[in-house]
Amino acid sequence: MNKHVLNQPSCANxxxxxxxxxxxxxxxxxxxxxxxxxxxxxxGQVIFYDNHFPYCLYCIHDGKVKVTKMGDQGKEQIVRLxxxxxxxxxxxxxxxxxxxxxxxxxxxxYICALSKDKxxxxxxxxxxxxxxxxxxxTKDLRQSEQKxxxxxxxxxxxxxxxxxxMLKERFGVSSGxxxxxxxxxxxxxxxxxxxxxxxxxxxxxxxxxxxxVRLNGKKIELLDIPRLALMANLED
Numbered sequence: 001m002n003k004h005v006l007n008q009p010s011c012a013n014x015x016x017x018x019x020x021x022x023x024x025x026x027x028x029x030x031x032x033x034x035x036x037x038x039x040x041x042x043x044g045q046v047i048f049y050d051n052h053f054p055y056c057l058y059c060i061h062d063g064k065v066k067v068t069k070m071g072d073q074g075k076e077q078i079v080r081l082x083x084x085x086x087x088x089x090x091x092x093x094x095x096x097x098x099x100x101x102x103x104x105x106x107x108x109x110y111i112c113a114l115s116k117d118k119x120x121x122x123x124x125x126x127x128x129x130x131x132x133x134x135x136x137x138t139k140d141l142r143q144s145e146q147k148x149x150x151x152x153x154x155x156x157x158x159x160x161x162x163x164x165x166m167l168k169e170r171f172g173v174s175s176g177x178x179x180x181x182x183x184x185x186x187x188x189x190x191x192x193x194x195x196x197x198x199x200x201x202x203x204x205x206x207x208x209x210x211x212x213v214r215l216n217g218k219k220i221e222l223l224d225i226p227r228l229a230l231m232a233n234l235e236d
Contacts (some may be wrong), residue, residue, distance in 0.1 A: 008038045009061065020087060020136055021059075023128035032122070036114045047103040047111060048089055054099060056113040058088035063109020064171065064182055069101040078191035081106075081182075083171055091137070093119060106184070147194075154233070156195055160203045161232035163193040164213070168222060178225075183218040 011021065012029040024032065038061065041047055047058060047065065060082055067080040067088070079101055082088060092099045093116045105111075123130050154162070164180070171182040184192075190200040204220070207213045212228060214221040222228065 008033070008036075011036070014061075020129065020132045023126055023132045024122070028122065028126065032114065032118075035118045036112045038110055038112050041105040041109045041111060043105055043107050045105050047105065048099055050100065050102040051098050054089050054092040054116060056115055057090055057093050057119045058103070059112045059114070060084050060086050060088065061110040061112055063111065064106045065103050065109060065111075066106050066188070067101045067103050076191075078188055081167075081170060081192065083182075087136075090133075091140070094133070094137075106182075156193075156199050156203055157206070158232055159193045159195060160189075160200065160207070161228045163189060164220065164222060165225070165228055165232055166192075168225070173222070177221070178223065179219050179221045185218065 010030070011024075011033040012026050014029075021029070021032070041063070048054070048056075050068075050070065062084055065082045065086075065088060066078050067082065068076045069079050071077050082103075088103050088111075089099060123133065167180050167182055167184075171180065173179055174181050186200045186204070187197040189195075190197045193200065195203070204213065204215060208215050212222075212224045212231075214223055
């Protein structure tokens with residue numbers, strides 16, 4: 001694992017939104033800062049591997065990560081994308097089971113790591129943190145159910161429109177523009193939307209012709225967000 005030299009930020013002053021650790025008071029956050037470590041991961045570097053036992057809970061300080069699972073035919077499938085403030089590996093830590101996927105940096109990333117023993121210590125001493133953890137797991141379950149329903153019930157155009165809006169909501173757009181601030185291959189977008197690479201290419205081309213998006217290599221500019229929302233059958 002490569003490490004980059006940087007000043008480790010204090011959890012008490014962290015500006016990354018995190019619904020879980022907001023339950024901690026200042027002294028607990030300072031203790032968290034003293035016990036965690038921060039690592040630098042280059043683009044393409046693995047944070048943890050599928051089928052390995054967890055030793056740490058990870059929190060992304062800066063950067064973007066994909067969580068992948070290898071299919072029966074040896075094809076990598078993206079099951080989750082994560083960015084600043086998101087946690088990684090918490091389900092395996094809580095269950096005591098092996099990781100159900102691998103986490104890979106999709107851009108250079110700084111990621112904090114907290115030992116599972118310290119995490120359980122915090123859970124035992126902070127009921128609000130325990131409640132937040134339950135709520136996080138419940139949110140995960142709801143999103144999984146929604147994704148399954150989307151794959152089964154929605155057309156490819158609806159699923160792609162929903163995926164593009166999700167990427168905008170999760171990672172934002174370039175400063176002063178409308179270009180998605182995450183660069184994914186067409187295959188990776190297909191993994192997220194539940195579509196083949198060929199279908200993603202064809203559908204994006206249709207969106208481009210209809211002036212809903214503008215394509216420039218991996219860059220995707222959202223030209224008509226209200227129309228995307230309408231196509232995705234999302235509520236305002």
